[in-house]
Amino acid sequence: MAALLQASAYSGDAYNIREILERxxxxxxxxxxxLTTPLMLASAAGHLDCVKLLVEFGAYINARRSTGTSSLFLAAQGGHLEVVRFLFDVGALIDSQSNNGATSLFIASQMGHMEVVRYLCSKGANINLCLHDKTTPIFVASQNGHDAIVRQLVSSGADVNCRREDGTSPLWIACQMGHVVVVQTLLDLGAESDKPRNDDGVTPLFKAASKGYRTITNCLLKRKANLGLQKSGYSPLHAAAYFGHLSVVQLMLENGANADLKDKDGLTAAQLSAKRGFDSISRIISLQQNTVY
Incomplete structure (x- = not known):
């Protein structure tokens, strides 16, 4: 009978739920x-009538699965705004965290559910609660290209320059993922263009150059991002040359990249690209060199 109740909750069969519970x-x-309850299943599927019915029969609103997720979390994950509203109104804990630290606001930000994010922010959700590795809602919104959510979170007080434990910032991850609009938004909102990752010192510009993202590279260069050698021993020009991104190489040279810089192995970007078989790129870089080899 318990299995039937769960199946009815997930499928949205309010008639069957009432019949079972009245017995x-x-x-x-x-x-x-x-530890998944019928209320969680109905919330995850967005069945508001079933959610209300289960609460009417005394379902515990703040029960948590073995993963630590709640009915409110699951409703937010699915983008079910009306279910989120109802659960909050009847006492759901807005900042309840899963075992890894995720909140309803975090998962809504990750999944791109703008209306849910706006609602949770309006009800005072803590925008600074994060995963155990310090991944925040604004980080996952940036990672997944949700520009409107990034703006909403910043307007609610999110730190545009927050960093994960490894030093990765929202701007850094947006550059890695190629989200041009988010990159521009973060820069406009005050993101530091040269904030590096901890272990290797790789900057947003280096990452964009290595991926061949010309538009993002241009956005960063307009903010005077550092074109010099990084902690890794390579420059952004070396990165673009290594991966054969001709248009990015040309853009950086036009913006003053030093073609004579040598990497940690003593190679210029021209030599590195030649070694990789990108002869046309090597020739273009060589034309900008002051040193003759």
Whole structure:
């Protein structure tokens, strides 16, 4: 009977839920082996009528699965705004965290559910709660290209220059993923263009250059991003040359990249690109060199 209640909650069968619960033989919080309750299943599927019915019969609103996720979290994950509203109104804990630290605001930001994010922010959700590795809602919104959510989070007080434990910033991850609009938004909102990752000192410009993202590279160069050698021993020009990104190489040279810089192995970008078989790139860089080899 408990399995039937769970199946009815997930499928949205309010009639069956009422019939089962009125018999009084199954608790409304009857959970499976992972502590998933009928209310969680109805919330995850967006069945508002079933959610209301289960609460009417006494379902515990703030129960948590073995992963630490709640009904509110699952509703936010699915983008079910009306379910999120109802659960909050009847006492759902807005800042409840899963085992890895994720909140309802975090998962809505990750999934791109703008209306849910706006609602949770309006109700005072803590925008600074993060995963154990310090990944924040603005970080995952930037990572997934959700520009409107990035703007909403910043307007609610999110730190545009927050960093994960490894030093990666929202701008850094947006550059890696190639989200041009988010990159421009973050820069406009005050993101530091040269904030490096901790372990290797790689900057947003270096990452964009290595990926061949010309438009993002141009955005960063307009903010005077550093074209010099990085902690890794390579410059952004070396990165673009190594991966054969001709248009990015040309753009950086036009913006003053030093073609004579040598990497940690003593190679210029021209020599490195030649070694990689990108002869046309090597010739273009060589024309900008002052040193003759």
């Amino acid at each position: 009084g033989k199954v608790r409304p919080d009857a959970a499976d082996s992972e």
